[in-house]
Amino acid sequence: MVLTYFKRFRMELSLTAALAEPRLPLGYRFVAWDTSLLAVHAETKYHSFRTEIDANVFPCLGDADGCYRLMKEIVRKEGFLPAATWLVAYEVGNRQWDYCGTVQGIRDRSGYGAVQNLGITPEHRGRGLGSCLLMQAMCGFRRVGLSRAFLEVTAQNEGAIRLYRRLGFRKSRTVFKAVEVAYS
Ligand SMILES: CC(C)(COP(=O)(O)OP(=O)(O)OC[C@H]1O[C@@H](n2cnc3c(N)ncnc32)[C@H](O)[C@@H]1OP(=O)(O)O)[C@@H](O)C(=O)NCCC(=O)NCCS
Numbered sequence: 001m002v003l004t005y006f007k008r009f010r011m012e013l014s015l016t017a018a019l020a021e022p023r024l025p026l027g028y029r030f031v032a033w034d035t036s037l038l039a040v041h042a043e044t045k046y047h048s049f050r051t052e053i054d055a056n057v058f059p060c061l062g063d064a065d066g067c068y069r070l071m072k073e074i075v076r077k078e079g080f081l082p083a084a085t086w087l088v089a090y091e092v093g094n095r096q097w098d099y100c101g102t103v104q105g106i107r108d109r110s111g112y113g114a115v116q117n118l119g120i121t122p123e124h125r126g127r128g129l130g131s132c133l134l135m136q137a138m139c140g141f142r143r144v145g146l147s148r149a150f151l152e153v154t155a156q157n158e159g160a161i162r163l164y165r166r167l168g169f170r171k172s173r174t175v176f177k178a179v180e181v182a183y184s
Helices: 035-049 064-076 129-143 158-166
Strands: 002-014 028-032 080-093 096-107 113-120 148-154 170-181
Touching (some): 002 158, 028 096, 028 129, 035 080, 035 096, 035 113, 064 096, 129 158
């Protein structure tokens, strides 16, 4: 095994200014958190992350069971916030829904809203869903009285960084995540 270091940015957003209510494209809707949706969040997370850079940084994201365990951990946390935890669903037929986006929110110990794993499945990207879902989570942080939010993003994930910058997030710190990688 060799130790590899992934460069990541912490990015922050002030929630004190007015936030625009996100508007999803036609055919899509937000689905609020409910405990019965834990497996749906896990599956949507898996489909969003399994072939992406973050599946190397956090190997559990590249594995269906790993995503399920991660979801269970997130929901058990003391600061878990249902108000900032959402799915996006797309209507594929009469009352049939394809879940295509997931995000979870936590209140951390310093009172920040912490974004967990924003993900949109590959077939639904580039339509503004990631931006809408992140703003939906920000509105949830605001509703429970939080005034700042943060997330961490891998430096190589340029598309995600562009999205965060466009929505007003700014880099506040660089961190390095050590990961053990099998030697080949
Ligand atoms: C990062 C991620 C969530 C973005 O989701 P998305 O739904 O594609 O995001 P958006 O559609 O809001 O924005 C992406 C691009 O589509 C463009 N876009 C937004 N609305 C659009 C619309 N209505 N029509 C066409 N394009 C649009 C945006 O301008 C943006 O372009 P850019 O890449 O040049 O900045 C998604 O790529 C993903 O899940 N990646 C894998 C998991 C991951 O890395 N998550 C981040 C962890 S930190």
